[in-house]
Amino acid sequence: MKLRVLVFINAFAVAVTLSIANYYFQQSLHAVLVTFSATFIISYIIFYYLIEKYIYSKIKLIYKQIHNLKLGRDLRDALGEHVSADPISDVQQEVKEWANQKKGEIEVLRAQEKFRREFLSNISHEFKTPLFAIQGYIDAIEDDDFEDKDMAREFLQKAARNVERLSFLIKDLDEISKLETGQIAINYTKFKINDLIKEVLENLEMKAKKHHIKLVFKEKYDESIMVNADKQKITQVLTNLIDNSLKYGKEGGTTGISLFELHDQVLVEITDDGIGIEEKYLPRLFERFFRTDSSRSRQIGGSGLGLAIVKHIVEAHDQTINVRSTEGLGSTFGFTLQKAKQQINIAGIPVLKS
Ligand SMILES: Nc1ncnc2c1ncn2[C@@H]1O[C@H](COP(=O)(O)OP(=O)(O)O)[C@@H](O)[C@H]1O
Ligand SMILES: [Mg+2]
Incomplete structure (x- = not known):
């Protein structure tokens, strides 16, 4: 009224x-x-x-x-x-809208709270496995009182490997928390992506040999492509993705790296012919600590933080990452990079814009 x-x-x-x-x-x-x-x-x-x-x-x-x-x-x-x-119904409407908005905010907070709880339980789980292993090896050596020197040496080596795993885990956690709190700035420089890929492949050559996987860089452009990105971080992205292709690849298989020039971006694709990923897992793949059942049971996975870090880095560059995969056939991870703008000088030679 x-x-x-x-x-x-x-x-x-x-x-x-x-x-x-x-x-x-x-x-x-x-x-x-x-x-x-x-x-x-x-x-x-x-x-x-x-x-x-x-x-x-x-x-x-x-x-x-x-x-x-x-x-x-x-x-x-x-x-x-x-x-x-009609001031009353106006305010009623306003209050209704406000209540809806608050309800939404509460739901977001609840989801975050759940996420935090899961995150903590994931962390403790990830820490538990190597810690218990180390404890087991040390106990065994103590019980044996260094009688069997070979066994002691072997167990110490195994303990050391688990210590290494723990330190990798802490490094990854540190990295991801810095990325998430925005403490890490993207340090843009211009570099040739082809050269960086070759460099990363060289570094991973030994590991690939160990897994009997061939690394192939399919260069289809005559000239190198200049990109504008944080070289160190893109090195990490490439390393994580290629490393995954080795871990989840098949013995005697191949990992291929390809570049595709788009309008003002470059698409980098890493393809393997390994175990692949079930479709139902694809949407969760880039979540922190997410690992598929097969990689959990195989005990080959790392912390499950690799892809989360990769996604953070790519998105911090305002670029995108995606994955295609068929279980049993293999997977392709693709991410984009910004091409460095080029100018043509008087002599017709492309030069970089400063
Ligand atoms: N190339 C791949 N082929 C099959 N599965 C993969 C591949 N890359 C990643 N995955 C799956 O995604 C999960 C998350 O990967 P990542 O975050 O790098 O963790 P991690 O390598 O430590 O297990 C892996 O545990 C694995 O289940
Ligand atoms: Mg990984």
């Missing part, structure tokens, strides 16, 4: 009551008419003024609380013409 109608009805009721009372005492129609008009006008003004003032002062307060003084304007200004027509 509109404020004016409400006030009108109230004033009318008062005026009628007083008029009847007046008629009862004075029995004069003229006096009744005067009383009616006077009381109607006066009570209309008083009611209107009081209700408006009351509603406005109360609503203004609520409104300010809801908006946390963000609007910085008076209710009248904020709600414009509507408020005088």
